[in-house]
Amino acid sequence: MFADTAASGASAVPAVDSLVPYGWDEDWAAAFAPYAAQGLLPGRVVRVDRGSCDLVVTTEGVIRADTTYVTPHDPLRVICTGDWAAVDPIGSDPRYVRAYLPRRTSFVRSTSSKRSEGQILAANVDYAVIAVSLAAELDLGRIERFLALGWESGAQPVVVLTKADLVPDATALSYLVEDVETTAPGVQVLPVSAADGDGVDILAATLSGGTSVLLGQSGAGKSTLANALAGADIMDVQAIRDVDGKGRHTTTTRNLLVLPGGGVLIDTPGLRGVGLYDAGTxxxxxxxxxxxxxxxxxxQDCAHVAEPGCAVLAALExxxxxxxxxDSYRKLIRENQRIVAKTDARVRADMRREWKRRGAEGKAAMEAKRGRLR
Incomplete structure (x- = not known):
């Protein structure tokens, strides 16, 4: 299907038509050419369990591969579901992942609000599908967090309002969709019911031909939605608790599934925390x-707090x-600045100067006020 040949003098890349459904294309073939010259096979990581690469789909089928050679200390460089890898050819025992290709996109979150480490959840994704359950009250602030990470990853965010069948009133459902659309400018918002199939075909058409990562809290209906998109009961599903609408972690690994309508889907465990990680953009x-x-x-450096001529405060007024x-904007900006400042000395210095400037302005304002009262 593709002219999978290496640069001049290099060996030809093996026939990889079987990898096309997993997202293989001419650009990946070109990037892989140096590894093909070494006799390695291309493959895509389809499952990672607790940080270890478990399964890789290759031209020889799905294999298990050891990741000893691609397990650096940097948590953002560890092998991840969605990575395109170079693995040992048949006959090697054990089989090793020798390298992975440069990522086009990556979905990263902070491991903790008190630490500066990032955790990569999925690589080379085109769509970040954010599942939000309508069985509970909408948390618009949490949706904004997911969206910030989605945009920062380089993928196109899509918000899916799951369990739409629990909102039988069409008018009420339209208001909920409108609320999320206001929160998510430039993002498609789809109400979907995996139980009766409403909206599943629209979502499948949206994701067709690309790689998607499915994100959300436990109990958001991700596994049920993944099954509906895959057209089979691939992912285990557990009932949510009636007391708080939350569920246990049905998905414990990150799995890559081929969708019947085209494209692949990476299902992830439910996320308790959604910490920003260098997500200013x-x-x-x-x-x-x-x-x-x-x-x-x-x-130009307006903080939108009390400055004269602030267009943001005027719009608020x-x-x-x-x-x-x-309020949400300010909160996420502050949180992101704290995370960045932990690893960037220049940003820390800028923040200290800003704090001093604002402190001086506040002190001057108080002294002026006292002068007027005398």
Whole structure:
């Protein structure tokens, strides 16, 4: 299907038509050419369990592979579901993953709000599918967090409102969709019911031909949705607790599934925490209306707190900008700055200067106020 040949003088890449359903294309073939010259086989990681590569789909079928040679100390460079790997050919025992190709995109979150380490959840994804259950009250702030990480990954976010059958009133459902659309500018929002199939075909068509990662809290219905998209009961499903609408971690590994309508889906364990990790660009895209307003502020470094000529505060005052959105924007900006500052000395210095500037301005304002009262 592709002209899978290496650069001049190099060996030809093995026939890889069997990898096309998993996302193999001409660009991956070109990137893999140096490894083909070494006699290695291309493959895509389809399952990682507790940080260890378990299964890789290759031209020889699905194999188990040891990741000793690609397990660095940097948690962002460990092998991950969705990676394209170079593995030992048939006859090697054990089989090793010798390298993986440079990632096009990667979905990364912070492992903890108190630490500066990132955790990669999926690699080379085109769509970040954020599953949000309608069985519980919408948490718009959490959706914004997922969206920020989704945009930062380089993938296109898609919000799926699962269990839509639990909202039988069409008008009420439309209001919920509208609330999320306001929270997610530039993002497709789809109400879906895996139980009766409503919306599943639309979502499948949206994801067709690409690699998607399915994200969300436990109990969001990810495994049920994955089964509906795959057209088979591939993922185990457990009932959620009635008391809080949450579920146990049905999915404990990150699995890559081929979808019958085209494309592949990476299902992930439920996420308790959604910490930002160097996601400044993603936050800006989630709050694009605030970023656009900020361009009209009098001062370029406006913090949108009490500065004169602040276009953001003016929009807040006239009701154009909801207060919840601005509060959430400020919160995510601060959190992201703290994470970045832990690993970037320049950012720490900039933050200290900003704190001193604001402190001096506050002190000057208080002294001026006292002077007027005398």
């Amino acid at each position: 993603g936050v800006g895209q989630v709050f694009s209306e605030i970023e656009a307003l900020a361009e009209g502020c009098r001062f 006239d009701g154009t900008l909801p207060e919840r959105r601005l």
